[in-house]
Amino acid sequence: MTMTHAVHELVLTRVFDAPPALVWKAWTEPKHLMQWFVPKPWSLVECDIDLRAGGVFRTVMQSPEGEKFPNPGVFLEVVPLKKLVFTDAYVNAWTPSAKPFMTAITTFEPQGSKTKYTAKALHWTQTDREAHEKMGFHEGWGTAADQLAALLAQM
């Protein structure tokens, strides 16, 4: 039996001039993630990372006006230096969130001394994918990736 499922995907790819171990470190340690994860002048003011399948991944973004936006979620899969999967469908293992919106799959592949970074956002509905695109997926994740590149150059 074959079933086809749309994944309602948005994708960003980027090659960073740093090895996967460094990109992984910048992604998974709160003190680093807080410097690049949110496009400025927005900022990340809280960040909890319990780096294991079922562990919490929770961030709080702050707008330039000081309003805070919590983003609770959990990791579904953690493959050190290679892959991170997380979703907002749960606020912890395994409490359903108010609205399962997306699942993010990020991969870190070596390319010589560099890293090919791929970030995919999968949505349960086409409507949610379109909403995410309108919320600025490409600009937002793209600007964040630029900020990550700048941070990696200093690490």
Added chain:
Amino acid sequence: MTMTHAVHELVLTRVFDAPPALVWKAWTEPKHLMQWFVPKPWSLVECDIDLRAGGVFRTVMQSPEGEKFPNPGVFLEVVPLKKLVFTDAYVNAWTPSAKPFMTAITTFEPQGSKTKYTAKALHWTQTDREAHEKMGFHEGWGTAADQLAALLAQM
């Protein structure tokens, strides 16, 4: 910051006259699961179990009239002899399903030589919880638990 999330829960508990290792075996090996998982005269005609976080848990139920109903899903957490968590929110790791309906948390606790079995179904919405209850959660999972008890007595 505190957030409250409703889990929209349905719960079944049962004490089986068998140790957790045997209940676990009856739950996690397809040849056994196929004998009790679906209330007769319905039957389970296919069963794929990849027993690890992110592994597929897919069953196909068949009505007395011969109509087949596939139930794709994945395991989110597997703690041998103690706990199984699975959801229909994904059809595999990590393809979103057409509709995230529920997450099931089953636990197996030793009570002397017996096992306390708890099966919880958590839903993203109150509407889905009510729909699941009307679909016959208590009768269905209850009858399945009776069938499991009968099988355990023969194992």
